[in-house]
Amino acid sequence: MSTGLIIAIVIVAAVVVVAAVLAAARSRSSSPHGLKRRFGPEYERVVAQHGGDTKAAEQELTERVQRHGDLHERPLESAERERYAARWTTAQEHFVDSPQQSVTEIDRLLAEVAAARGFPAGAEYEDQVAALSVHHADHVDGYRRLHRVAQEPMGGASQSRAGTEEMRTAMIEARSLFDDLITPSAGGAGRHRAGVGADTGGHLPWSADRSRPKES
Incomplete structure (x- = not known):
């Protein structure tokens, strides 16, 4: 058997093995247990959205994985992270x-x-x-809440304290996703990472109420 033929056989075998591994990984991700593990609280949210119909919810989540599961997140340069962090602070x-x-x-x-x-x-x-729910499932709902509040202006003079507090809470929840997106990760995965602002204990270092002093 010629060397060229041996090399061709090895290459074909390697391609087959890689394809099998990828197919098995996709199958595990699309199984009910795999979906629950991958999406966490997002899984429960989608099930509730479908009125408790787990099959419909799992179909939706499986389609998300198929569309966005292969997305590779581009790392941010240090200058980009600093610029985004400064904009959040402002x-x-x-x-x-x-x-x-x-x-x-x-x-x-x-x-x-x-x-x-x-x-x-x-x-x-x-x-x-x-797409974010596939890769940052633990924190994406905070973004949803913030977006919903941002799209519903409440009007300056008529704005209630409850409305202001709701916006403050939405910003606190959205911070988790922001930190996840701008924080470098050795493993590349976005879930469960400690955020840039982790030392705040989950609270933004300011008050939405003028009658209370700003926190230090």
């Missing part, structure tokens, strides 16, 4: 005086950061969120 500092404007800016910032990482552009919000 928007956060404006919250007390202009909560709606602050929330809108954060919503825009998250869409931009996600696009920079390789997710669908912010103009394709639903597709972007679907």
